[in-house]
Amino acid sequence: MDVREAVMTRRSVRGFLDTPVSRHTLEQVLEVACRAPSGGNLQPWRLYALTGNALDQLKDSTAARLAAGSPPDEPEYTIYPPELTAPYRDRRFHCGEQLYSAIGVPREDKQGRRRQFARNFQLFGAPVGLFCYIDRQMGAAQWADLGMYLQNVMLLLTAEGLASCPQEAWSLHHRTVAEIVKPPQELMLFCGMAIGYEDPAHPANNLHTERAPLAEVATFQGWDD
Ligand SMILES: Cc1cc2nc3c(=O)[nH]c(=O)nc-3n(C[C@H](O)[C@H](O)[C@H](O)COP(=O)(O)O)c2cc1C
Secondary structure: OHHHHHHOOEEEEEOOOOOOOOOOHHHHHHHHHHOOOOOHHHOOEEEEOOHHHHHHHHHHHHHOOOOOOOOOOOOOOOOOOOOOOOHHHHHHHHHHHHHHHOOOOOOHHHHHHHHHHHHHHHHHHHOOOEEEEEEOOOOOOHHHHHHHHHHHHHHHHHOOOEEEEEEEHHHHHHHHHHHHHOOOOOOOEEEEEEEEEEEOOOOHHHOOOOOOOOHHHHOOOOOOO
C-alpha cells in the first residue's frame, strides 16, 4: 500500500472484531512510527499499550464509574475552545450529526447519544487500547509533534490491515487510565486509541466524513505572476 492509499483509506473505526492484535505487529508499527519528525528531535510521545486483562480492568473500572454516575475527572487540558466559532463549530456539529445518523440515533435521542459516547470507554470493542502521554513541561509545538507520531501510527496500522480510532474522550477519565498504566507524575494523558480489526457489519463504520474544500484551507501565491 502506498502512502496516498493509506491516507485515503484510514478513517476512524467505531466497531471492531474481537480478533487479537499481535504484539509483534504493534511493536513494529510503534517503532516505525517513531520516524515521525519532531522539533529538536525531542520525540515527546510516550505510549502505553493495553490488551487482555489489563484492558478489561480499565474497561470495567470506567464502566463502573459511568454506571455510578461519577463526574469526569477534572480536565488537564481543554479539548475544544469553549466558544468555538465558525467554521469549526459547524464542522464539529456536522461530524456529530453524520455519526449519529449512521447509527440511526435521532438528534433528540439524548440517551442514544450518551450510549454511543459511552462506547468510547469500551474502545468500541477493540482488543487493544493505546494511550498517548506527553510530559507536562511540553507546549503547543510538542503537542503538534504528538499528532505527527499518531498519524504515522494510524497509517502504518492501515497498511497492516488494522483499524483505529483516536480518542480524546479518554482524557475525561485520565485518573482511571493512570490507575492501570501507572505513568510517572510528569506525564499527562493526551488521548487513547482503539486498535483492532474493523467489524465491517457495524453501522458506525458506514461513515465517510467530509472535508472542507481545499480553497477554504489553503492559499497559493506566486504561481500566476
Ligand atoms: C486527537 C483526536 C481525538 C479524537 N477523539 C475522538 C473520540 O474521543 N471519540 C471518537 O469517537 N472520535 C474521536 N476522534 C475522531 C474524529 O471524530 C475523526 O477523526 C473526524 O471526525 C474525522 O473522521 P475520520 O477520522 O474518520 O476521517 C478523534 C480524532 C482525533 C484526531
